[in-house]
Amino acid sequence: MSRVGKQPIPIPAGVKVQRSGNVVTVEGPKGKLSQTIHDKVGLETKDGKAVLTRPSDSKYDRALHGLYRALIANMVKGVTKGFSRDLEIEGVGYKVEQTGKAYTFSLGFSHPIAVLPPQGIEIKVLAPNKLSVSGIDKQLVGQMAAKIRAFRPPEPYKGKGVRYVGEHIRRKAGKTAGA
Numbered sequence: 001m002s003r004v005g006k007q008p009i010p011i012p013a014g015v016k017v018q019r020s021g022n023v024v025t026v027e028g029p030k031g032k033l034s035q036t037i038h039d040k041v042g043l044e045t046k047d048g049k050a051v052l053t054r055p056s057d058s059k060y061d062r063a064l065h066g067l068y069r070a071l072i073a074n075m076v077k078g079v080t081k082g083f084s085r086d087l088e089i090e091g092v093g094y095k096v097e098q099t100g101k102a103y104t105f106s107l108g109f110s111h112p113i114a115v116l117p118p119q120g121i122e123i124k125v126l127a128p129n130k131l132s133v134s135g136i137d138k139q140l141v142g143q144m145a146a147k148i149r150a151f152r153p154p155e156p157y158k159g160k161g162v163r164y165v166g167e168h169i170r171r172k173a174g175k176t177a178g179a
Helices: 059-080 138-151
Strands: 016-020 023-028 031-036 042-046 049-053 083-090 095-099 102-106 113-115 121-127 130-135 161-164
Touching: 016 042, 023 059, 031 059, 049 059, 059 138, 083 138, 095 121, 113 138, 121 138, 130 138, 138 161
Parallel strands: none
Antiparallel strands: 016 023, 023 031, 042 049, 083 130, 083 161, 095 102, 102 113, 121 130
16 A cells, blocks of 8 residues: 555544545635545545545556645645745845735845735745745645745855755855966
């Protein structure tokens, strides 16, 4: 069996997991998420746990089993705790500021970059060079953080740019004077 797929998903108190057709809906204290799943994958909820089943041991069915177990587990975690991704901006004059509902990034270009977060995503400016992207949908949080990082990825010589907190940037030696 799939090592991931065979593990039951613990459902905390106050969280409802329902399946109607091919759509699984998870509702909790922070919000509601839904995911379309393959019709081969079965879902049973009992005793505060959700268990996914598969029809056979073919490679395709095992892959679907583990995938949807992970997606539903992330949905349960999202509606209870939420997800967060922290970013830091490094470079002289590089900063982020909130202007109304939008966020303005000054990253060394001739113009500032304005970002309006999508529905369900919250961006907090912790300092002019630190921000946190949070929400209940893991995929959406990661996508928004990656989009912000892509504005100015960290460069290997001075390390300037937008990076995830704790991300290690491999540094290169610069040019040296000739002999």
